[in-house]
Amino acid sequence: MNPQQVYSSLVPLWAVVVSLAAVLFILLSSRRPNLREFWTLAAGLAKFGLVLSLLPAALRGQTAAADLFEILPGVRLALRADPLGVLFALVASGLWILTSCYSIGYMRGLKEHKQTRYFAFFAVCLSATMGIAFAANLATFILFYEILTIATYPLIIHQETPEAVRAGRKYLAFTLSAGVLLVAAAVWTYQLTGGDLDFRRGGLLAGLPLAAGTAVPLFLLFLAGVGVKSSVMPLHSWLPTAMVAPTPVSALLHAVAVVKAGVFGLVRMAFFILGPELLRRFRLDTALLVLAVVTILLGSLLALRQDNLKRRLAYSTVSHLSYIVLAVGLLSGPALVAGLLHLAFHAVMKITLFFCAGALAVRLGRENVSELNGVGRVMPWTMAAFTLGAVGLCGLPPLAGFVSKWYLGAAAVAGGRPLLAGVLVLSGLLNAAYLFPIIQRAFFRRGEGLAGRKEASAWMVVPLFLTALLSLALGLYPNLFFDLAGRAAAGLFGSL
């Protein structure tokens, strides 16, 4: 990071801390649900406001820095709100507000138990996500990454059914294993650099003369470390299992915060630790591309076979996350910009679909695709939003998904790999194949047992419709994210 563009500010720290502080208030007001939900919403608005206040500087390419104390010799617990971090934080904190509203509708609609625990850990997760977004070095990153791992667990097992407990164990087995591999990679990096773990543009390890025997295992450790959360195949299988969690958890954490923390971590490792030079030298970019292509196609194919709506969406997430992996693997500025756009846009679209799935489950008790005949007639707003989100995921204009996919394809062609653009087209078709039948069932088939059923409560419908509109708006006016992603990618590859 260019030293002239770094200014000292505690705002990133407050953005992390605000929801942790809210946890205390949430726990204290567990007997008064309305007050408790007020704290969640207040923390969400405060957090979003804080991140927004970082935005103008980030758009100018400046970085807010908050340095705390040393946690390892020579390494500080430090936060840096660089454009890349602000982009991720903006998406996560913005969607948290909508998810909180939706959670209120969902949890109360289903009369769920232990709502205090639910809202408390949700707030912890968001703090950890902000920490990941703003982490200035690998130690800080790992700290928040592991907190996110642990804080998500109580949300996954929320139902406390045997199935949920099994899913929780599987989740922990995957993510804790990934955590130790990431620690191994970090320790190794620490040794190689002689006690430096800072994220540095172009790669912390870029200047070191590493042999293949060091670079390749190190890359694999990093990849496995962040690959589980970004659900790169074959490390993806915890994600569909984790769908037993309440739908808002699947929506925000398993479409936005947790999995995007994984791909965000991949971006950090690839461009701020290892560096594009090193990846290219040892042809590790090819490895990333192969993994991404396999995951994109297999994920879509597996999604076709799922009858459970949330599992279908989960496989879709698996496949879409690898768009970003693909963008990283292309190792070029335009590709990274497209990947970061997809990080934001996929979040908005996928959260819409999950919200819709949750609304259907709450109002109609239907979780399988085969039961969705005719639901569009009774829940027109929900299914209209679903349609918008689905069209966007397929990458059709004028929705947001089109923008990111178009630029990704263009970057692939420009990078001399036109076949990858073909993969994207094929994946778009597969997306249509697993999403459009749902719309067709909902609107054009006659359903049973729907008489007298109505739309879900406003707490749920308003957020899901807002996210649907947002995916349309971002498709028409993607400039903000374009500029931010451009700033984030600037200087990573020499010339953009």
Added chain:
Amino acid sequence: MIPTNAPALTPLLFLFTGLLIPLAALKLKKLAYWLALAATALASAAALSNIFRVLDGRAIHYHFGGWPPPIGIEYVLDPLSAFVTSVINVIALIVLIHARRTVEADLPEGKRVPYYALVMLMMSGFNGIVMTGDFFNLYVFLEICSLALYGLVAVGDRKSPVAAFRYLVLGMIGGCFYLLGVGFMYMNSGSLNMADLKAILAVLGPRPGIIVALAFMLLGFGIKMALFPLHGWLPDAYTYAPTATSALMAPIGTKIGAYGLIRVLFFVFVLQFITQTVPVATVIAWLSAAAILYGSIQAMAQDELKRMLAFSSIAQVGYIGLGIGLANPWGLVGAVLHILNHGLMKACLFLVAGNFRMKLGHSRISRLDQEARRKMPWTTAAFTLAALSMIGLPPTVGFFSKWYLAWGAVRNKGWVFLAIILLSSLLNAVYFFRVVERFYLRPKQKGEEAGRTAAATSGRSEVTVSMLAPTLILAASLLVVGLLNAVLVQGILLKFLPPGLAALKP
């Protein structure tokens, strides 16, 4: 006056209190506990203030009776001994605050006074071992604390005499090995003073007699620290001893052996001797790696919480041994930091086990369920935090121990050791998570309910403040010490590194 005799003060304070307690108890039995507590508090304060005396890296020497070494006995306060005495005294203080109720519950009235007297003797032994600069004097203190510990274990439940006997036999063997080592050392060098020996050994070189002496001393310390495969006495002793004993012994007892190992290997012998001439460091590293795996796997199979923690201790001693065996600055820093970290974690966990025994009447894992959490939310929360620390998740202390040890392993290109350290976190996750999952997710068991009255099973019944506060202080310290570990490492731990290792520092 005080600064020069600071090294001798803490062992003598405990020795004196140990003698005073039976006398004072003739007047008033209650006095025994308060005297023990006051002595430990005083010793903790002295030990903590000693740290500041040696922060400049210079040692304070005290010559007993005014006899200069190597003729007389010398006590040395250097950064390492200041750090280790602080750890053992502060942890003992916290555990003793907790101990009042459990000792009342575990022991009949008549045994309480001698119990506290023995605790004082044990503490005197621990402090003496750490402070002394003389190998024979170290043996004396080793036997003082071992003898006290046999008694402290034996007053436990029905099976404890057998456990204590087993401990006695193995402990005696360990003591004899050590004494033999000291004898050989004296035969070959004519000195027993550590600093003096360092100078003599540098001239003598690797004579067979010296190597034999080293081997015997290591065996002795190995048994005392329960380094695999010399751990046989530990599981039973920890399991059947009274709560207070196991909570004192587990965090502190084995660490003394580890401390002795560090003193002998790095402060008497030169680095080249232990890594190349006679590669004992490598042997210790591999044994420790085996200990980590063995302890963790055994811990998974245990049903009794205290026994699980005992096997976990064997694994954690393996961490310390591994750090020593790596024989590089970061491994050693990790090992010494883990003496503190593991002390805090294990003390916290054993106090939790004690709290369960107090309120639920047992600490069997298979009988724990949500009811335990509903009754004792704070105790179970402390356990959960300590479990996360044992797994090694940041920002708890466990993560940072793991970090320095892993760094030491990477420095030596010891990839197998790195893999074992990391695998061990996952194994820890398996056996601790098994318990934590029961607190939060296991519905109340039907069979249990029938056996009790409705009043006993409903409502919150957390332990009293004098038991809860120590548990929570230890749990909170896991976070605080974790976040401040860089201060500790740079402020104290890097200062004690022996000259040979300090040169390797990056």
